[in-house]
Amino acid sequence: MAEPETMNQLNPAPFYLDCDTGIDDALALAYLIATPRANLVGIGTVSGNVSAAAGARNTLDLLKFAGHPDIPVAIGAHDPQNGVFRGGAPHVHGDNGIGGVDLIRSQHQPVQGSAPELLVQLAREYAGELRIVAIGPLTNIAEALRMEPKLPELIAEITVMGGAALAPGNITPVAEANFANDPEAAADVMAADWNMTLVPLDVTMTSVLEESHRQELLASPHPVSRALGEMLGHYFGFYVEIFGRPCAAMHDPLAAAIAVRGVEPALAPTIRVEVDTTSGPGRGQTVCDMRGLYVGYPDQRGARCRVVLSIAEEFPPHLLSTLQADRF
Amino acid sequence: MAEPETMNQLNPAPFYLDCDTGIDDALALAYLIATPRANLVGIGTVSGNVSAAAGARNTLDLLKFAGHPDIPVAIGAHDPQNGVFRGGAPHVHGDNGIGGVDLIRSQHQPVQGSAPELLVQLAREYAGELRIVAIGPLTNIAEALRMEPKLPELIAEITVMGGAALAPGNITPVAEANFANDPEAAADVMAADWNMTLVPLDVTMTSVLEESHRQELLASPHPVSRALGEMLGHYFGFYVEIFGRPCAAMHDPLAAAIAVRGVEPALAPTIRVEVDTTSGPGRGQTVCDMRGLYVGYPDQRGARCRVVLSIAEEFPPHLLSTLQADRF
Numbered sequence: 001m002a003e004p005e006t007m008n009q010l011n012p013a014p015f016y017l018d019c020d021t022g023i024d025d026a027l028a029l030a031y032l033i034a035t036p037r038a039n040l041v042g043i044g045t046v047s048g049n050v051s052a053a054a055g056a057r058n059t060l061d062l063l064k065f066a067g068h069p070d071i072p073v074a075i076g077a078h079d080p081q082n083g084v085f086r087g088g089a090p091h092v093h094g095d096n097g098i099g100g101v102d103l104i105r106s107q108h109q110p111v112q113g114s115a116p117e118l119l120v121q122l123a124r125e126y127a128g129e130l131r132i133v134a135i136g137p138l139t140n141i142a143e144a145l146r147m148e149p150k151l152p153e154l155i156a157e158i159t160v161m162g163g164a165a166l167a168p169g170n171i172t173p174v175a176e177a178n179f180a181n182d183p184e185a186a187a188d189v190m191a192a193d194w195n196m197t198l199v200p201l202d203v204t205m206t207s208v209l210e211e212s213h214r215q216e217l218l219a220s221p222h223p224v225s226r227a228l229g230e231m232l233g234h235y236f237g238f239y240v241e242i243f244g245r246p247c248a249a250m251h252d253p254l255a256a257a258i259a260v261r262g263v264e265p266a267l268a269p270t271i272r273v274e275v276d277t278t279s280g281p282g283r284g285q286t287v288c289d290m291r292g293l294y295v296g297y298p299d300q301r302g303a304r305c306r307v308v309l310s311i312a313e314e315f316p317p318h319l320l321s322t323l324q325a326d327r328f
Numbered sequence: 329m330a331e332p333e334t335m336n337q338l339n340p341a342p343f344y345l346d347c348d349t350g351i352d353d354a355l356a357l358a359y360l361i362a363t364p365r366a367n368l369v370g371i372g373t374v375s376g377n378v379s380a381a382a383g384a385r386n387t388l389d390l391l392k393f394a395g396h397p398d399i400p401v402a403i404g405a406h407d408p409q410n411g412v413f414r415g416g417a418p419h420v421h422g423d424n425g426i427g428g429v430d431l432i433r434s435q436h437q438p439v440q441g442s443a444p445e446l447l448v449q450l451a452r453e454y455a456g457e458l459r460i461v462a463i464g465p466l467t468n469i470a471e472a473l474r475m476e477p478k479l480p481e482l483i484a485e486i487t488v489m490g491g492a493a494l495a496p497g498n499i500t501p502v503a504e505a506n507f508a509n510d511p512e513a514a515a516d517v518m519a520a521d522w523n524m525t526l527v528p529l530d531v532t533m534t535s536v537l538e539e540s541h542r543q544e545l546l547a548s549p550h551p552v553s554r555a556l557g558e559m560l561g562h563y564f565g566f567y568v569e570i571f572g573r574p575c576a577a578m579h580d581p582l583a584a585a586i587a588v589r590g591v592e593p594a595l596a597p598t599i600r601v602e603v604d605t606t607s608g609p610g611r612g613q614t615v616c617d618m619r620g621l622y623v624g625y626p627d628q629r630g631a632r633c634r635v636v637l638s639i640a641e642e643f644p645p646h647l648l649s650t651l652q653a654d655r656f
Contacts, residue, residue, distance in 0.1 A: 294570055
């Protein structure tokens with residue numbers, strides 16, 4: 001676990017973000033810039049909600065808009081480990097990935113190396129301190145593990161948004177999108193021996209922004225918050241079929257907030273997790289051993305992954321107050 | 329759905345029970361004999377908790393004890409469709425399958441034909457009326473489907489105990505024992521076009537007999553109830569590791585009670601169910617499409633299976649009062 005002194009706000013820990021920007025990725029990115037609890041030292045992109053290249057463009061433009069144009073952004077894997085990228089989720093995130101909102105184009109370009117290369121470089125530079133927040137498919141992280149097998153020793157901890165423990169999936173009945181988009185990479189990442197926290201649909205689907213929250217963002221004096229509110233209009237539209245009302249699950253921002261200790265898990269057992277890499281109906285599922293349900297989920301022998309099932313507070317107030325704290 | 333007039337107590341519907349007796353099978357069998365809502369016309373056994381042959385012996389002895397020695401019992405499949413029987417669950421049900429309780433041996437023998445043959449024969453005899461309650465692995469039912477492809481048309485409805493929708497599995501993290509013991513047969517049964525109700529762990533694990541209920545059985549004037557109370561001593565011991573206290577989930581009796589309309593489902597959406605027949609970590613899982621969770625589980629297009637997620641009342645009082653209604 002993190003040493004408390006490394007997480008304080010005077011000396012925030014260095015973070016690498018791996019993302020597929022994406023509307024909720026945009027919110028997570030804005031959160032990581034706005035929070036005093038993180039020092040965002042590098043970002044890699046991966047195909048997921050949009051292509052890795054489009055995600056990098058969105059990320060660069062958001063960084064410029066948020067006043068941090070110099071954070072290095074590296075383009076990562078276009079295709080999943082054992083397949084080809086299928087075009088993302090424009091019905092969820094809009095054709096440009098950020099709900100059709102036009103940001104001013106940053107003049108900054110992605111760095112030369114790939115996202116896995118950037119991650120390995122930062123892991124060595126910040127050995128023992130770097131924290132990973134992975135909110136897209138895990139293709140880049142798995143590639144970085146192959147490039148540097150000692151990565152788990154170099155990394156302080158990794159927080160992964162993805163999977164579903166007892167909650168339904170969101171791509172298939174049992175599979176969540178990030179894991180389903182690259183089950184083989186996810187399996188490699190989950191099998192590595194590092195300090196890992198999984199933030200699955202069980203908790204992200206109960207961390208929901210409502211229309212009142214969106215209106216608060218739209219009325220904000222901060223341009224970044226207003227742009228995020230605009231993007232959410234598209235995202236809210238998608239969620240009408242899921243929740244029966246305009247709103248949106250805060251998958252990626254919640255993972256970011258848990259990673260920086262902005263919110264604390266309430267129920268988060270350390271349990272065995274296996275990724276289904278078959279071609280059957282469970283492909284991409286996180287097979288979490290939840291059999292401790294009836295006795296309060298004791299930690300399991302041989303388990304490495306902390307699975308967050310609930311958090312100690314309502315998430316939207318924390319997210320909104322952080323985004324609007326005038327740190328951009 | 330059943331015509332109400334066929335379910336009344338003056339003219340109870342004919343039932344075929346497929347079981348692997350088993351402590352909770354013994355309770356289900358006693359319930360089906362005791363309830364005025366069912367006319368039990370035949371029983372088949374299958375390897376599961378015990379071997380098909382041992383299950384038939386337990387069933388015959390229970391029938392004699394309960395005053396119905398003439399109900400035909402047929403031995404069914406010893407081995408699952410694509411494998412071999414692995415010896416059952418003596419740690420759960422005791423070496424003899426009924427918690428070590430010694431019943432007086434019935435002089436009746438199993439009928440000549442196999443369980444699938446008995447089922448097909450009864451389905452023709454009671455065409456349009458016969459109801460199946462399947463509380464073991466589905467090997468016999470799948471075999472009967474192969475013997476008589478029109479079985480779904482001949483059967484009024486089938487109620488299956490097994491699977492797990494959002495609840496954890498009980499044999500693997502995601503698979504329930506009946507389905508895990510013969511996933512291929514389960515897949516065949518779930519794919520057939522009949523009026524089907526699934527009673528999964530989601531509802532059976534919340535229908536629990538406590539020690540006070542067991543004491544009530546042990547103090548009963550009815551010998552059958554007292555014997556069931558004795559059997560439950562063994563079963564309760566197994567459940568200490570699951571629930572942290574001596575008690576037991578009423579898997580099979582609940583399925584029987586739902587089949588005869590002794591208890592009514594509260595939440596029971598008709599949803600898509602697929603059985604995982606891969607050799608991956610999800611093998612034997614019932615992949616239920618629970619994505620309607622957030623909007624109250626609307627019935628799904630193309631779905632045939634009603635999945636019982638909750639019932640309208642507490643189950644133990646109904647079970648105990650039925651068992652002790654002096655109908656043996």
